[in-house]
Amino acid sequence: MHHGIAFLLLAVLLASCSGNSSKEAASELFVIITPSHDNPFFKAEAEAAEARATELGYEAVVLVHNDDAALQDQLFDTAIARKAAAIIVDNAGADASAAAVQKAKDAGIPSFLIDREINVTGIAVAQIVSNNYQGATLGAEEFVRLMGEEGNYVELLGRESDTNAHIRSQGFNDIISQYPDMVLVASQSANWNQPEAYEKMETIIQAHPDIKGVISGNDTMALGAAAALKAAGMDHVIVVGFDGSPDVIEAIKAGDIEATVLQPAATIAEMAVNQADRYVKTGSTGQPEKQAVDCELVTPENAAEFGVFARK
Numbered sequence: 001m002h003h004g005i006a007f008l009l010l011a012v013l014l015a016s017c018s019g020n021s022s023k024e025a026a027s028e029l030f031v032i033i034t035p036s037h038d039n040p041f042f043k044a045e046a047e048a049a050e051a052r053a054t055e056l057g058y059e060a061v062v063l064v065h066n067d068d069a070a071l072q073d074q075l076f077d078t079a080i081a082r083k084a085a086a087i088i089v090d091n092a093g094a095d096a097s098a099a100a101v102q103k104a105k106d107a108g109i110p111s112f113l114i115d116r117e118i119n120v121t122g123i124a125v126a127q128i129v130s131n132n133y134q135g136a137t138l139g140a141e142e143f144v145r146l147m148g149e150e151g152n153y154v155e156l157l158g159r160e161s162d163t164n165a166h167i168r169s170q171g172f173n174d175i176i177s178q179y180p181d182m183v184l185v186a187s188q189s190a191n192w193n194q195p196e197a198y199e200k201m202e203t204i205i206q207a208h209p210d211i212k213g214v215i216s217g218n219d220t221m222a223l224g225a226a227a228a229l230k231a232a233g234m235d236h237v238i239v240v241g242f243d244g245s246p247d248v249i250e251a252i253k254a255g256d257i258e259a260t261v262l263q264p265a266a267t268i269a270e271m272a273v274n275q276a277d278r279y280v281k282t283g284s285t286g287q288p289e290k291q292a293v294d295c296e297l298v299t300p301e302n303a304a305e306f307g308v309f310a311r312k
Contacts, residue, residue, distance in 0.1 A: 031079040048266035052273040069096035086276035130263035135295030136171020150181035151212030158217035197224025213238035219245040265309035
């Protein structure tokens with residue numbers, strides 16, 4: 001269904017570009033490409049980027065690649081055909097996306113990456129991401145504290161192709177490994193996915209009924225894990241997530257999840273649009289290509305201070 005929507009948008013865009021040959025009109029377009037809006041994080045960044053681009057006077061088109069690099073390539077082709085002024089993208093893979101970004105650059109269209117980096121520098125104008133390592137260490141420190149520095153725990157990892165999954169896991173482990181009484185009994189990828197996290201957690205619970213905590217590479221998986229634990233009558237198990245999604249902030253307030261690490265998705269998306277605007281107008285962003293924005297720990301004590309991927 002998502003592919004159908006994306007292809008429909010593609011067709012509409014290509015059709016609309018045929019009557020738009022004036023360079024002035026064409027150069028006013030910002031194309032915003034993200035993963036599926038089923039995840040509130042990606043929806044928030046797309047909406048923030050669109051709102052800021054519109055506020056600055058650009059036409060903004062929002063497209064979705066569903067973590068499909070081939071579909072992302074087609075969306076880049078569409079942006080190139082439309083002679084977009086800039087592409088704002090949360091990409092579909094650190095290796096797989098470099099060719100699309102290079103293709104846009106060769107066509108004279110600058111790309112501004114948000115949330116996820118690619119494994120190449122010098123082809124995107126900006127790569128603006130949350131400081132995933134800093135955020136992961138924040139989350140892990142709180143997890144260790146909640147666990148009382150001991151006990152069996154589980155780690156749910158993100159998508160293998162996503163650099164952030166590895167960086168977060170590294171941050172978690174660099175902290176937790178300092179505590180010899182913390183024992184990792186299961187480590188599995190649930191691909192950032194809630195139903196998959198639920199299923200993986202069900203299986204893990206059967207093998208390890210004595211677990212005391214779960215640390216998750218993102219909030220979507222944390223929600224799946226928490227639901228599986230609740231269904232098994234194991235509400236006492238500590239769950240810590242990563243993203244700062246509105247659903248998890250509500251779950252923290254309700255006592256179902258203990259903590260998360262908020263990524264300022266809206267702030268990063270707006271920064272990318274502001275820098276794209278400056279680049280289009282002056283040929284420079286005035287910033288280095290690689291930029292990291294610090295994350296914040298969300299707990300029951302401060303949960304009320306946060307809105308949609310931003311401090312209120």
